[in-house]
Amino acid sequence: MDGDTRLAERFERERPRLRAVAYRLLGSLTEAEDAVQETWLRLARTDTDEIDNLDAWLTTVVARVGLNILRSRTARREDPLDVRLPDPVVETPQPDADPAHAAVLADSVGLALLVVLDTLNPTERLAFVLHDMFGVPFDEIGPLVDRSPAAARQLASRARRRVRGQAPAPEKDLARQRAVVDAFLAAAREGDFDALIAVLHPDVVLRSDGGTARARHTTVLTGAREVAAQATTFGRLFPYARPVLVNGAAGVLVRAGGRTLSVMAFTVAGGRIVAVDVVADPRRLAALGLDD
Template sequence: MSADQFLAGQSLADRFARDRQHLRAVAYRLLGSLSDAEDAVQQAWLKASQADLREVRNPTGWLTTVTARECLDMLRARRRRAEVALPEPELPDTTPVASPARTAEEEVLLAESVGLALLVVLDRLSPAQRVAFVLHDLFSVPFEEVGRVLDRSPVAAKKLASRARDRVHGPAPQQRRLAARHLPLVAAFLAASRGGDLETLLDLLAPDVVRRADPVLLPAGMPTDLRGAQAVAEETRHFAARARMGGTAWVDGNPGIVIAPRGRLMAALRLTVEAGRIRTIEVIGDRDRLDGLAIAVAGGADRSREHTCTTVSPSR
């Protein structure tokens, strides 16, 4: 059966165009980069357009498998070369639908819709763990099919997803349950920081608040310690652009904020709250310190599956 005879007259190009947004959503969560996700989807189209389609019964699931395998190869290559971003390959213009313009604004909006904390934690997983978690927990792909993507047994795929899930959500000790009541305050602080809302910042900060920051994040001459609500609020307004790349998260078991452009952790804020106001803000940017932080997704929104993907037909 040729691509043009795919599924009783529906062309592969038509099916791919219909599924493209779904495939891009899968690829973005697997790779954490819009440009890399677009590349993976285009590579998946090139492979799909040359494949033997006679045994395919579920085209969306099959295309998801092809895309996931492309992403897995990219994650493994990224890990091997220890690269932050992969170079964009030269691809012929044969995709059925033209790729949308890649803008910084689109990347920010997409990252916010997924959750920056989730992207940060996913970036810390092994390629196999990331694929197992994203496919099963976020897109409801059965473990039998996840195992086929990873060349593992369903049991092994389930264990990989379980380990990843523990990293994504972290443990839930009693102290974190108590600290959860401070999450709305931290979210309000982040929102006010993004908007440069001085009045709200002053309401959220304790009068004697202390901000401590790693020197690597500060302009020359700026003190590593800053004291007082007015001074801290004024400074925070100047970093509104950074705050727009931030999201709430558990940082070492307490409510905090991660600053992560394109899902890459650049800084983390550990906040302490006393009497309903923020008492200390520790801004961490030193790479060794960042690597040592325990970061997990705050709240339960990311525990739910985002999409339902019908059973995946194995790719050959």
Template sequence: MTADNFLAVQFQGHRPHLKAVAHRMLGSLTDAEDAVQEAWLRLARTDADDIDNLAGWLTTVVSRVCLDLLRARKARPEVPMEDRLPDPVVSRETGTDPEQQALLADSVGLALLVVLESLTPAERLAFVLHDMFGLPFEEIAHIVDRTPVAAKKLASRARQRVRSATPSPDPDLAGQRRVVDAFLTAARGGDFDTLLAILDPEVVLRADGGVLTDGMKILRGAAAVAGQAATFQRMATASHTQPALINGITGLVNTIDGRLISVMSFTVTEGRLAAIDILSDPDRLTQIDLTGLQP
């Protein structure tokens, strides 16, 4: 095996981790893939003999690429990522491949990724690298050009924002599924009272239908969300519904005649639905990889 081939094999071994880092940073699978590819191009132009820790080097490179992309987004307010749901990772509830397992680790649901979009680029990087991947602040400081103390403060501010805005999903996937199944049964029956009982009083529903619906619509509160019972009923009865994991937490994939019409993610907290995220943007649905649902 040549040195170049050996390096390529090593890089492929790190790819799932790098894509997981980039997806949490960017909320876009396409952008994450671009960031990982950029890391490979930079590695190919570098003398690998000078790299003591390849995993650390690659994580640093991907993080810097993501930081540049996040800063570029902030400089283009005409394309706000906050007004759209992040890209979902769809998989079966069991049997994911290594890359999917890395992407799904820690149950980084759509609700959390939405909150991450509200952070500054440096805050997001510090939070993701430290709280999700355990990177020391000394290494994070090097990436964001701050002191370790400043990097720690960035992560702390981000953590406070995340904790105050994001419900933590129940760890039991079987329990999550029971709540979602109850929601689906109530939706099919148009049962407002049962829907109301399943919903957390502070539930948030985000529905992203794309540009044709003027972007993301948000409803807050159990009464407002349960008031969509007729809409839920139409969705549940008109489509074929398949259970799935969406970014590591319980969800549904809805199709009509084999055509994907929506992906739904449910954050279940203390046995109630605390967040419902629905992606129905036709353009983005065509880009979703459903191979993870195959047996």
């Protein structure tokens, strides 16, 4: 086996971790794949004899690529107040999934958290993701953002405060999540407004990306009564909802006539739904490859 083959195999072993870093940085599956591929191209052009720690080198490169994408995205954004829903990772629940797979799902990052991360500036997001999610030390993060380790620590600290204030820690037990989501769907199908209010947190937020057909891609509703009213309006579609995992948490896929109409992600905390994130943009749904 030659050196190039060994290097390619080593990279493939690292690919899932690199994709996870890029996805958490970018919230986009396509951009995450692009960042990982760019990392491979840079590795292929590099003399690996000069790399002391390949894992750290790969993390640094994919983070730099992701940071450049974030900065470019920020420069292009016309409306800084517009909410951008990240790409969902959708899986069919497997009751007999192996423990290793269950551990991966438990470590998944929810859509609601990714929405909050998208409100951070690029350097804050990079510092938080690398340190708090992947344990990268600040003396390695500092050079990535042209800051001292102490300044990088401050970036992560500011991001952490924002996350704690806007993204409640979700319920870890998937069965309890599912019970709350099922109660929400049943109440919506029956048009039971009081039952909906009972499973919604008073400050629940619903974000829905309907695509370019709308003046604003993403509609945001806040408060239990607003969200309950919206749920009863669309309750007629919920008989077509089937359970899935969205970013490792309880979610539903709404499909009718062989076509996916929406993906719904729920954040459950304290026995109530605190966030609902809906992707209904036909273009984005098609890119997920969910239809048979």
